[in-house]
Amino acid sequence: MARRLVVAFLAVSASFLAVSGQKFNAIFSFGDSMSDTGNLCVNGPPAGLTLTQPPYGETFFGRATCRCSDGRLVVDFLAEKFGLPLLPPSKQGGSDFRRGANMAIIGATTMDSNFFQSLGIGDKIWNNGPLNTQIQWFQQLLPSVCGSSCRSYLSSSLFVLGEFGGNDYNAQLFGGYSPEQASVQSATIVDGIGSGVEKLLRLGATYIVVPGVLPVGCFPIYLTLYQTSNSGDYDQYGCLTRFNSLSSYHNSLLQSKLSTLQSKFPWARIMYADFYSHVYDMVKSPANYGFSANLMACCGAGGGKYNYQNGARCGMAGAYACSDPSSSLSWDGIHLTEAAYKQIADGWLDGPYCHPPILS
Numbered sequence: 001m002a003r004r005l006v007v008a009f010l011a012v013s014a015s016f017l018a019v020s021g022q023k024f025n026a027i028f029s030f031g032d033s034m035s036d037t038g039n040l041c042v043n044g045p046p047a048g049l050t051l052t053q054p055p056y057g058e059t060f061f062g063r064a065t066c067r068c069s070d071g072r073l074v075v076d077f078l079a080e081k082f083g084l085p086l087l088p089p090s091k092q093g094g095s096d097f098r099r100g101a102n103m104a105i106i107g108a109t110t111m112d113s114n115f116f117q118s119l120g121i122g123d124k125i126w127n128n129g130p131l132n133t134q135i136q137w138f139q140q141l142l143p144s145v146c147g148s149s150c151r152s153y154l155s156s157s158l159f160v161l162g163e164f165g166g167n168d169y170n171a172q173l174f175g176g177y178s179p180e181q182a183s184v185q186s187a188t189i190v191d192g193i194g195s196g197v198e199k200l201l202r203l204g205a206t207y208i209v210v211p212g213v214l215p216v217g218c219f220p221i222y223l224t225l226y227q228t229s230n231s232g233d234y235d236q237y238g239c240l241t242r243f244n245s246l247s248s249y250h251n252s253l254l255q256s257k258l259s260t261l262q263s264k265f266p267w268a269r270i271m272y273a274d275f276y277s278h279v280y281d282m283v284k285s286p287a288n289y290g291f292s293a294n295l296m297a298c299c300g301a302g303g304g305k306y307n308y309q310n311g312a313r314c315g316m317a318g319a320y321a322c323s324d325p326s327s328s329l330s331w332d333g334i335h336l337t338e339a340a341y342k343q344i345a346d347g348w349l350d351g352p353y354c355h356p357p358i359l360s
Contacts, residue, residue, distance in 0.1 A: 024082050024207070026097075026145070026157040029075045030134045030196070031104035032167055033068040033335060035160065037075065038089035039105040040127070041066035050315030051106075051332075055299060059325055059338050064315075068106065070298070070325045071338030075102065075160060077345035078358075082158070090137050097145050100157075103137045105129035109171065110164040110192040119185075121175035131164055131196045139203070154204035158358070161200065163211040163275055164193050165250055179246040186250050194257040201265050209348065209358065210258055211273035212251035215280045217243030220297045220306035220333035227305075237283050238295050244280075251276055271354050278344055278353040279336070282329050289343055290327065297333035298322040308333035 029035050045052045045066065056064040060071030066089075067073055076086050079100060087102035088095040095101075107127030109116075116122045146153035168189045172182040197210060216222050217240035226240055235241050255272055262270045286294040296305075299321045301312035312318050314332035322328055326339040336344075347353030351360060 024084070024156060024158045025153055026100040027075065027079055027082065027084055027087060027160065028100060028138060028154075028157060028205075029087055029102045029104050029160045030131065030138070031160070031162050031164060032108040033104075033106040034163055034166075035073055035075045035102065035104040036066065036068070036089070036106045036108075037073065037087055037102045037104070038066040039091045039102065039129070040107070042089055042091040042093075046126075050313050053315035055321040056315055056332075058321065066106075068335040069331050069338055069341065070321065072341060073338075074341045074345045074348070075104075077342055078158070078160070078349070081345070081349060090141060097141050101138070101141055101145070103134040105134070107167060108134065108164070109167045110189050110196075111168055115188075116171055119172065119175070119177075121171050121177075124171040124175045125167075131161075131192060135196060135199055142203075151204035155206040157205070157207070159200055159205045159208040161197055161208060161210050162193065162273075163213055164196070165189050165213045165254075166216070169213070169216075169246060169250070173243075179242040183246050183249050186246075186253055190250065190253040190257050193254060194261060197258070197261055197270065198265075201261075201268055206267065207269050207271075207358075209271045209273050209354065210254070211275045212254050213247045214275050215239060215244045215247055215283070217241060217245075217247070218280065218283045218295060220295065220300075220308035220330055223295060223306045224304055224308045224333070225310075239280075239283060247276055269356070271348075271356055271358060273348050274353045274355065275344070278347050279329070279340070282340065282343075286329065289329075290339065291329050293322070293328040293330070295330070296328070297330045298325045298328035298337060299332045306333065 051068050052064050058070055079086050084099050087100045090101045090103045108129045110131050112130050113125055116125045142150050169182050222240060222243055233240060258270050258272050282289050283294045297307040299314035300307035301309055301318045303309045325337045328337050329340050331337045349359045351357035
């Protein structure tokens with residue numbers, strides 16, 4: 001089903017002119033910890049936040065920057081590709097946002113807090129930065145970005161919306177829901193993402209990248225917390241199948257939603273970024289991507305099969321980074337390494353993991 005949706009989506013998008021020579025005015029990013037470049041830390045990081053401690057940021061910045069990695073993220077590599085500055089956090093006062101801004105914030109969800117309260121898991125949401133709120137932050141920036149002529153400016157900017165959905169499922173799964181129970185809410189979550197895409201298009205966005213969610217069943221945090229002795233719970237690569245099935249289901253709904261939106265807004269270029277397939281390919285064939293470790297976190301306290309312990313996470317006492325983060329797919333058991341993010345960015349720019357690719 002997913003393959004048919006991708007083919008249909010490509011067919012709808014095929015009429016667009018190539019943008020390989022596109023010089024974007026700016027990049028505007030929305031999302032969660034996969035793309036936050038500092039919003040959570042602007043007013044001082046919350047107590048106990050480990051990503052403000054070494055070895056976070058060691059590979060590129062030489063210090064922790066509130067990015068959830070050892071270095072740069074996908075949005076950083078996209079900015080570099082187009083000759084733009086690394087995106088400043090939208091909450092950072094005194095910044096010049098005319099060449100881009102990042103509304104993403106760690107812990108962000110698609111849905112507002114009322115949604116999670118209705119499910120009895122309101123206590124699992126600790127950050128008030130859902131998609132609708134991030135769009136409001138963006139709208140508040142617009143007068144300083146483009147004055148009264150925003151539509152033409154935004155039509156020549158690149159928007160990256162997500163990924164969204166990961167934390168919506170985390171809240172449910174960590175709140176006691178099974179993957180099958182969480183999938184009941186997938187259509188509602190995808191509708192929320194679609195609504196966000198439509199809002200940005202109506203504001204003037206033309207080029208918008210919308211990533212799907214990741215194969216979380218291959219991530220050390222899930223492999224540790226939901227480890228079982230039943231080999232039937234795992235696929236041939238060691239990933240938890242039920243959790244990956246949830247991600248795949250979400251992504252199939254998202255592709256269908258984006259195809260509908262593309263038909264509704266034929267002048268726009270809506271690009272589905274296939275986070276899932278690219279990362280899963282890295283898990284299946286790590287050596288093809290320069291990785292020697294695919295299911296083990298680079299940074300941790302050395303415990304367990306996957307080097308992930310809640311009580312000894314990266315940045316906490318006793319935790320340390322592996323000698324070569326570029327040889328690992330997973331940085332801290334939850335997020336990816338700079339090396340992985342670089343390859344993901346390349347896959348979005350040139351294909352084959354973005355439909356259509358940004359530079360096609």
